[in-house]
Ligand SMILES: *[C@@H]1O[C@H](CO)[C@@H](O)[C@H](O)[C@H]1NC(C)=O
Ligand SMILES: *[C@@H]1O[C@H](CO)[C@@H](O)[C@H](O)[C@H]1NC(C)=O
Ligand SMILES: *[C@@H]1O[C@H](CO)[C@@H](O)[C@H](O)[C@H]1NC(C)=O
C-alpha cells in the first residue's frame with residue numbers, strides 16, 4: 479500500500495488551488511526563494527553498493543566492516559535549494575520590533591517530504607493546514623520561519639543519488655545557507671542574529687552533523703526527532719487523520735541510496751556544541767525507538783528515561799538538554815492529532831531557554 483499508485487487526485491487538485499488563494503487569506507506573508515549554493519565536502523565512496531545490493535543483503539551485513547569504506551571521497555558542486563520564508567502578518571508594520579523577529583526558525587524536513595512538511599503537507603494558507611502546521615503555530619508566536627526542500631527533494635537540485643546525495647554534503651550545504659542568513663546578503667534580504675535549527679528525521683540527522691562539525695553555526699537545535707507505516711503510530715490509527723495519512727502516502731517523495739547508507743554513519747556526537755538542545759518525538763516512533771528491529775512496536779520512554787532522553791549523550795557540552803515524548807503519536811508526530819500539543823511544548827521550551 480505504501481508504494482501504491484497515486485490515488486485521491488482531487489486532493490492534489492485542492493493543493494494546486496490553494497497556492498493561488500494563499501496570498502488572499504493567509505495569516506502569513508510568505509516568499510518563495512532559491513539559494514544557489516557552492517559547496518564541497520567529503521562523502522563516502524559507496525560505488526560498490528547498488529540498490530540491488532541493498533535489496534538482497536541486509537544493511538548490517540553490507541557494513542560489517544565500515545573501515546573498508548572510503549569516508550574521504552571528495553565531492554563538490556553548485557546546488558539550488560528551494561526555500562520558503564514566512565513572516566507573521568499581524569505585525570506587518572512593527573514586526574521588526576517583535577521580540578522574536580530576529581530569531582529564525584530554520585526547518586529541515588525528513589526523507590520523502592518537501593518543505594510542505596512543516597505546514598501540514600500543503601503550502602501555508604491551504605485550509606487543510608489548520609491542525610498540523612508548525613509554520614502557522616510559529617507565526618502565531620511571532621517567529622519567522624525558513625523551510626527548505628532538502629537536496630534531492632521537491633524543487634531543489636536532484637544530484638547523483640548514490641555518490642553526491644549523501645548526508646555529508648547536505649550538512650555542508652545547510653551550514654552555508656545558515657551562514658548566508660546570518661548576513662544581509664542572502665535572498666532573505668535581511669540578517670538574523672539567532673538561528674534555531676529544527677529538523678525532522680533525516681533533517682535531524684543533518685542538524686546533528688552540522689552541530690558536530692560547525693558547533694557555532696546555529697544557536698539551538700531542535701530535533702523532532704533525530705532519527706510511514708512506521709511514520710505513524712502503529713499502535714493506534716485513531717491518533718491521526720486518515721485523509722492526511724492517505725495524502726502523505728500518495729504524495730511521498732524519494733529516499734536516495736546515498737542517504738540511506740550514510741544515515742548509518744551520521745548520528746554522531748557533537749561534543750563542541752554549546753547551544754540548547756531539545757529532542758521531541760511520539761511515544762511510538764518505530765524508526766527512532768526500535769531502529770533496525772523491523773518492529774511495529776516501540777516505546778520511546780519518557781522525558782527522563784528511554785531512547786529519547788538518552789539522546790543527551792550526543793550533546794555533552796550543550797547549555798541545556800531536554801526531551802519531550804508525546805503520547806499517542808509515531809515518528810511523524812506533526813501529522814498526528816497531538817501536533818498542536820507538540821508545537822506548544824516546543825515553543826514553551828524556546829521561551830524558557832531565552833529565544
Ligand atoms: C569495491 O570492491 C572491490 C572488490 O571487492 C574492492 O577491491 C574495491 O576496493 C571496492 N571499492 C570501494 C570504493 O569500496
Ligand atoms: C570538484 O570536483 C571535480 C570532479 O571530481 C574536481 O575535478 C575538482 O577539482 C573539484 N573542485 C574543487 C574546488 O574541489
Ligand atoms: C482539525 O481537527 C479537528 C478536530 O480533530 C477536526 O474536526 C477538523 O476536521 C480538522 N481540520 C482539518 C482541516 O483537518
Ligand SMILES: *[C@@H]1O[C@H](CO)[C@@H](O)[C@H](O)[C@H]1NC(C)=O
Pocket residue numbers: 779780781782783
Ligand atoms: C520515566 O520512566 C522511568 C523508567 O520507566 C520511570 O522510572 C520514571 O518514573 C518515569 N518518569 C516519569 C516522570 O514518568
